[in-house]
Amino acid sequence: MGKSEVKYCVDFGGPIAVFVQIENQVQFAIASGKYKTGDTLPSVREMSSMLNVNPNTITKAYRDLEVMKILYTRRGVGVMVADRADKICRASILGMVKRHLRDAVAECIASGISAEELQKLVAGTIGAGCLPYQPD
Amino acid sequence: MGKSEVKYCVDFGGPIAVFVQIENQVQFAIASGKYKTGDTLPSVREMSSMLNVNPNTITKAYRDLEVMKILYTRRGVGVMVADRADKICRASILGMVKRHLRDAVAECIASGISAEELQKLVAGTIGAGCLPYQPD
Amino acid sequence: MGKSEVKYCVDFGGPIAVFVQIENQVQFAIASGKYKTGDTLPSVREMSSMLNVNPNTITKAYRDLEVMKILYTRRGVGVMVADRADKICRASILGMVKRHLRDAVAECIASGISAEELQKLVAGTIGAGCLPYQPD
Amino acid sequence: MGKSEVKYCVDFGGPIAVFVQIENQVQFAIASGKYKTGDTLPSVREMSSMLNVNPNTITKAYRDLEVMKILYTRRGVGVMVADRADKICRASILGMVKRHLRDAVAECIASGISAEELQKLVAGTIGAGCLPYQPD
DNA sequence: GTGGTCTAGACCACG
């Protein structure tokens, strides 16, 4: 059936660059096993028209992930998931996510939020829904 | 003694725009009571030479804060702290900081970090040193 | 008894320069007969402390009105109302006021307000309270 | 034919700041339907060279309109007309224009112009030519 | 190509 079960979406106008959003979503998809080593990603033009995004933006995202050894390109064939990409993605995501958490906590402390308050805020947030993408 | 007890500093080359850093520091200073309603901020030129930043950059920061009703300008006189600026600043800072925390926690959850692990990460971060500025 | 029955006020933060507001109020006062030829105006420092305005600003206003032959200065005595000042003021005010009316009407027309609508707006405004100063 | 049917012009040296003139003209263009929601405005550089105005000046005008929710920016793409911008513009223009009219009428009354005289003045002004820009 | 940021320096009105 269909080409890919992975759903992509971008938030134009948000503070996060579109190419970063795409990179993160691809990484999340690989980390969670939606793509396996050797799988083919949506072609640049496919992804481009799907998301209404400039092809150059997709190219940039794929290129970045190639540099990170997460993807590789076979000319005339497409962009595929590299060997051990899942490990790389998990590590990359974990690093990013922990860094964001650390920064956010530091901000809270600097703003005068007490440790107890902070723990409550965190606990309160855990229940809410979360989108599988976002940031650097 | 000196003109102002508030200390400003900027990180050139960092990912955060200089004018944003200044806006945040002013907001923190007001939120923490270092400036009161009616106080005059360092003049554009004064701040400019203090931080080795172009006057236009200071002007931009001051204007943004004026739009947020935190500062107001008296022509030929200077820039002063508006009424209720402290409340606005506190709300602004708190909103930003909580939003960042929420996003970071959401990312962690989406990345498969467990609630216990998360709490440990937060607790471990609280001990680290934090600079009293730099958000968004 | 007191020195002057004329009430002055300034709107800092408004779009109209303080010295212009003072000039207009003096002109209105003279045009309406509150000051007669030969009357002494509040001294610069008196006016300055009354309005919490920089003395230079008062000086500038008086100087402008002197150029317009509305006031004249007697060194060591004060600033007094010149001969025929009332006529000059009435003409000056009338000119200014008509110019403003013309501009405002032109704007309305340019904004697509119909002639009937405009006449209604004008009629509706006539009832409201008006402050005896403002402009240019 | 050309890229845009909207004609822009600026009066250097006039009392109205160039960036304000541009803001007003854009607002008039949107209010009159010359731009629709989603339309792209002339790029900063395009507008800049069209009007012989510094790019920074255009940027300032566009940013102000962005704050007013009339425009929004897509990085690397351009500046476009926001949703409901037409309503905002019409309200903004109408408010400004009515305020000016109200102030002008108030001045007239305060200057001793009678209601009949005032109506005659207004009627007499309606005939004159008006440029479709220039407020505040 | 787009806009975002920053610098350097000018001139102005205002106080």
Add this chain to the structure above:
DNA sequence: GTGGTCTAGACCACA
């Protein structure tokens, strides 16, 4: 002295 405006030109991230 203050801020407001504008110019000229640079470098950057993004699409």
